[in-house]
Amino acid sequence: MNILQVTPFFKPLWESGGVARVAYDISHNLHANGHDVTVYTTNRSLHAYDLPTNRPTKVDGMNVYYFENLRKYIPITAPPVMPYYMPAVARREIAGFDVIHIHDHRTLLTVIASHYARKYGIPYVLQAHGALPRDTGSTRMKRLFDMLWTEDVIRGAAGVIALNKIEADHYRMLGVDDEKIAIIPNGLDLAEYRDLPPRGKFRAAWGIGETTKIVLYLGRLDPTKGIDLLIRSFALLAREFDDVVLMLVGEDMGFNHEFKQLIQSLGISDRVIFTGFVSKEDKLAAYIDADVFVTPSFTGFPVTFLESCLCGTPIVTTGHGDLLEWIDNTIGFNTEYTPEAFAETVGRLLNDDALRARLGEQAKELVLTRYNWQSIVHEIENFYAKVANGSLSKRGSVRV
Secondary structure, eight states: OEEEEEOSOOTTOGGGOHHHHHHHHHHHHHHHTTOEEEEEEEOOOSSOOOOOOSSEEEETTEEEEEEOOSTTTSOSSSOOOOOTTHHHHHHHHGGGOSEEEEEOSSSHHHHHHHHHHHHHTOOEEEEOTTOOOSSSSOHHHHHHHIIIIIHHHHHTOSEEEESSHHHHHHHHHTTOOGGGEEEOOOOBOGGGGSSOOOTTHHHHHTTOOTTSEEEEEESOBOGGGTHHHHHHHHHHHHHHOSSEEEEEESOBOSOHHHHHHHHHHTTOGGGEEEEESOOHHHHHHHHHHOSEEEESOBOSOOHHHHHHHHTTOOEEEESSBOOOGGGBTTTEEEEOSSHHHHHHHHHHHHTOHHHHHHHHHHHHHHHHHTSBHHHHHHHHHHHHHHHHTTTTOOOOOOOO
16 A cells, blocks of 8 residues: 555654654554555654655665754744645655545644645545543644634544543544544554663663662653652652652653652752653663653553553553553552542552562563564554545544
């Protein structure tokens, strides 16, 4: 098949979050399976990458357009996704694709790609990546976008991909028919994780002793991830454990100053370490050396959860945002979204070496047998085939 992937972020813009990683892994595996893959994306980033823009370039065998995002023309840190040259390319090329996979529904890339897909009768699959709810981030901008474009975008999709049951319910509430919804999780490309770093590397790099327990958060340092609650829960843990540190690994999204003020007010500044954005190897080393991986709040299906599983580190999270039922009592725990409950659950794991080891082994096995891209991409290919032959063509009303 000749497949177009549309995503606001792509390799090498890993700091932008999970969408870039997932879009790349799907595209890369589709290419490996013999499909022709083109990617429309942007150069939107907090950093000044030297990427060729507004023309196709080869990335691991795929044709990738990094559309200029007006970054050089707008004097702010990270302008919204505004790919001004994309309409000219889409008008010329989209009619030649068999199917289009659009990642993230509230971007101008999505508006442009879905418009020309409908114009030329090319079926497209929409994947919101947990972003359907309006109650996180800039709710005013989300409501404005939904009012202008979301109904057409969702109604025009030949099929949609949900990462979990909760997201599938969100699609249904927007009027999407059941037969158009496929629940397909994220995965890992196991070939990229064959050579894991040795145990102790991350501890040595940050001067952390072998007996010190590490509670690890890895991801965007954003209030929507529950970082405030994590800090408050860790303050409770620090009273119980003399030998535990909290590692906050990830890009400063502009809130670190607030987080550090809270940490200082709780008297735990000497127990919390900010690393900033780290390389993939250092990220894996952090998982391996951590005793517990934590994410208080999330949407969708975080790849970080799967990476933690592959490294044998149990997870503590909550149902605040989305809920992944397969975590609880299998590879970690879902707990209540309060500092007290979160601290108690993390403390339970820190106190029980045998429990951590058992959950860690189960986590590894789960990723190896279920959550790997090789098997998941076959599900996506089958869904593309149904979409392309029109078997999911029934349209329902959409409520936004």
